[in-house]
Amino acid sequence: MYKTMAINAGSSSLKWKCYEMPEEKVIASGIVERIGLKESLFSIDYNEGQAFNMVINIDTHEVAVEMLLEQLIDLAIIEDYSEITGVGHRVAAGGESFADSVLITEGDLKEIERLAELAPLHNPANAMGIRAFKQVLPDIASVAVFDTSFHQTMAKEQYLYSIPIEYYEKHHARRYGYHGTSHKYVSQRAAEILNKPVEKLKLISCHLGNGASVCAVEGGKSVVTSMGFTPMAGLTMGTRSGDIDVSLLPYLMEKENISDLNDMMTILNKESGLKGLSGFSSDMRDLFEQEEENERATLALRIFEDRVKKYIGAYAATMNGVDAIIFTAGIGENAIQTRHNIISGLGFLNVVIDADENNCRGIEKRISAKESGVDVLLIPTDEELMIARDIERLR
Numbered sequence: 001m002y003k004t005m006a007i008n009a010g011s012s013s014l015k016w017k018c019y020e021m022p023e024e025k026v027i028a029s030g031i032v033e034r035i036g037l038k039e040s041l042f043s044i045d046y047n048e049g050q051a052f053n054m055v056i057n058i059d060t061h062e063v064a065v066e067m068l069l070e071q072l073i074d075l076a077i078i079e080d081y082s083e084i085t086g087v088g089h090r091v092a093a094g095g096e097s098f099a100d101s102v103l104i105t106e107g108d109l110k111e112i113e114r115l116a117e118l119a120p121l122h123n124p125a126n127a128m129g130i131r132a133f134k135q136v137l138p139d140i141a142s143v144a145v146f147d148t149s150f151h152q153t154m155a156k157e158q159y160l161y162s163i164p165i166e167y168y169e170k171h172h173a174r175r176y177g178y179h180g181t182s183h184k185y186v187s188q189r190a191a192e193i194l195n196k197p198v199e200k201l202k203l204i205s206c207h208l209g210n211g212a213s214v215c216a217v218e219g220g221k222s223v224v225t226s227m228g229f230t231p232m233a234g235l236t237m238g239t240r241s242g243d244i245d246v247s248l249l250p251y252l253m254e255k256e257n258i259s260d261l262n263d264m265m266t267i268l269n270k271e272s273g274l275k276g277l278s279g280f281s282s283d284m285r286d287l288f289e290q291e292e293e294n295e296r297a298t299l300a301l302r303i304f305e306d307r308v309k310k311y312i313g314a315y316a317a318t319m320n321g322v323d324a325i326i327f328t329a330g331i332g333e334n335a336i337q338t339r340h341n342i343i344s345g346l347g348f349l350n351v352v353i354d355a356d357e358n359n360c361r362g363i364e365k366r367i368s369a370k371e372s373g374v375d376v377l378l379i380p381t382d383e384e385l386m387i388a389r390d391i392e393r394l395r
């Protein structure tokens with residue numbers, strides 16, 4: 001028995017899960033928050049129900065990693081560091097350089113840092129996490145798993161924007177897509193649930209969380225996805241606008257006296273989506289709470305559903321058919337009404353929801369009616385498990 005660790009490092013946080021392999025059993029998980037700030041929060045869940053929490057100043061990711069590894073031993077989760085055979089890191093942007101996960105070399109790490117131009121908030125933090133673990137556990141397999149890799153199968157027709165093609169040739173300006181690890185996981189699970197080879201299936205995966213994207217998966221490969229050059233594009237999200245007419249930018253900058261394009265981008269990234277529409281919250285649960293009495297909350301909910309529905313329709317057209325539609329992530333797994341409203345508007349695709357089956361949260365199940373021509377599946381995503389599996393495959 002040996003252990004692997006799946007890591008998701010943010011600019012001030014480090015989320016992790018420790019697996020016993022090859023059983024794929026989660027034996028501990030945790031999060032370090034407020035790294036670099038005062039009173040960082042350090043917590044571990046382990047032994048199926050036990051918790052360890054601490055508030056302490058943690059200045060760097062490296063210190064967070066050192067503390068975490070020490071606690072794994074103190075809490076007897078592992079006996080010795082030699083039990084850990086690999087550490088896998090979620091990395092946001094792999095650009096055109098990484099069509100698959102990699103065993104990270106120094107060159108890869110430099111490339112991940114260079115690709116910060118695609119994901120300025122995420123890649124530097126991901127790289128920091130990688131360096132921190134390499135520093136503390138230098139001899140252990142270190143794997144990078146990219147949110148973009150799964151979408152590298154997109155054809156030029158799908159990933160090119162209709163702008164002068166030199167911008168793609170010179171600057172790699174194209175659609176990359178994100179949430180690839182999640183779309184890949186749920187499409188593999190869908191094939192298992194449907195008991196059909198993934199190569200034979202046309203799937204539409206709806207990853208609906210704070211960040212949200214839809215992906216058309218044909219024969220197990222991403223055909224197209226709604227996020228673009230960055231995660232800004234596509235659906236209405238918690239705080240991101242999703243698709244808009246770019247001509248709005250200069251128009252609004254003039255009307256609102258915004259002189260810096262970065263400020264405008266911040267509004268589109270952080271103040272738009274459900275938050276901007278409702279005027280009070282990016283969280284679906286808050287919107288449901290006020291649905292009855294607050295018109296803006298209702299409007300935000302209906303717009304969210306409409307955009308998902310439109311992408312499903314579009315992607316069914318792209319693949320000339322669809323065998324199953326999958327819902328996953330916070331909203332997809334939990335928002336019963338949202339799933340119901342989206343599917344109810346897709347009768348023309350011969351898809352029918354079963355209201356009773358749909359009345360559930362966070363479990364893997366089929367929620368379409370028996371007579372539905374398209375299966376609808378609820379599949380909780382598991383990106384960390386995909387990371388653990390990639391460590392196994394590559395180490």
Ligand code: ADP
Pocket residue numbers: 208209210211238282283284285286329330331334335336361
């Ligand atoms: P991310 O990982 O992108 O931050 P999540 O996948 O955790 O996001 O999804 C967060 C979203 O899921 C929020 O909008 C939240 O309101 C929604 N959500 C979580 N639980 C429920 C629930 N019980 N009902 C409706 N929405 C929910």
